Amino acid sequence: MDNFNYDTYCGIYCGACDIMMAHKTGMKFKLASFWDESTVKTFQKKLGIPYDSTQPFTYKCNGCKSGNLFVNCSVCQIRKCAINTGVEHCIDCGKYPCNLIVDSQKMASLLPHLKCNRTNMEIIQSKGVGQWLAEQESKWKCPDCQTSFSWYSGKCKNCGTDLRKYTYKFSFLKAAILKTGIRYLPFKQKAT
Numbered sequence: 001m002d003n004f005n006y007d008t009y010c011g012i013y014c015g016a017c018d019i020m021m022a023h024k025t026g027m028k029f030k031l032a033s034f035w036d037e038s039t040v041k042t043f044q045k046k047l048g049i050p051y052d053s054t055q056p057f058t059y060k061c062n063g064c065k066s067g068n069l070f071v072n073c074s075v076c077q078i079r080k081c082a083i084n085t086g087v088e089h090c091i092d093c094g095k096y097p098c099n100l101i102v103d104s105q106k107m108a109s110l111l112p113h114l115k116c117n118r119t120n121m122e123i124i125q126s127k128g129v130g131q132w133l134a135e136q137e138s139k140w141k142c143p144d145c146q147t148s149f150s151w152y153s154g155k156c157k158n159c160g161t162d163l164r165k166y167t168y169k170f171s172f173l174k175a176a177i178l179k180t181g182i183r184y185l186p187f188k189q190k191a192t
Contacts, residue, residue: 005063006136007129009082010090010101011120012113014063015133016140019070021150022059030152030170031111032059034178040071043182049075078104089129091121110178112168113151139166 004024006015014020018031037057044051052071061070064079073079078090078100087093090101097118108114124132141148143166147158152170155162 003062003066005065006133008064008079008089009087010064010078010104011117011124012064013116013120013133013136013140014061015137015148016113016151017061018150018152019059019061019073020063021148021153023061024148025157027157028059029150030175031150034170034175035070035072039179039182043072044075046182047075089121089124090117091125096121110174110181111170 004015004020006013008014018029019035022028022032040057041051055071057071059070060068061073062068064073064076081098081100082088082090082093085093090096090098101117104114104117120132120136123135127135137148140150142156142159142161142163144161145156145159147156149156149163149167151168153163153167155164
């Protein structure tokens with residue numbers, strides 16, 4: 001099995017990511033299905049980031065702090081900033097919370113998993129990354145069979161348990177709004 005790293009610079013737990021779940025299980029859930037090649041190309045174009053068409057489009061990702069990243073993760077400006085600054089977590093930076101973090105929170109109404117990064121940063125700072133990872137691993141496992149699930153899973157892929165009270169909703173309406181925003185609203189990434 002591949003080595004996965006669930007720790008991130010921004011405090012979003014990679015172990016519950018739909019993209020990583022698609023890589024691990026071969027099953028695409030709601031958010032992974034949303035990020036198809038066409039949407040990723042449009043998104044990166046709107047950000048002013050050239051899309052590398054020489055690489056095959058895949059749902060493979062071993063986590064933010066690994067060398068095998070999903071195409072959107074590989075161009076994440078928060079990740080790039082943390083690496084350039086030399087911090088293990090954004091909260092370790094004297095500029096935290098910077099505009100990159102604040103701007104990412106603006107998308108939380110459509111992508112609710114983004115809401116947790118500030119709280120997670122505080123937990124990492126107070127309890128340590130090991131404790132935070134252990135808590136996250138437990139949080140994102142089925143209460144009945146202990147199978148890992150993603151932020152947007154509706155039911156456990158192993159035992160069928162209804163997980164909606166533990167996960168976030170990524171509805172057709174949210175997907176349509178996000179896709180429309182990506183395709184038609186002009187936005188540019190701010191320089192760090």
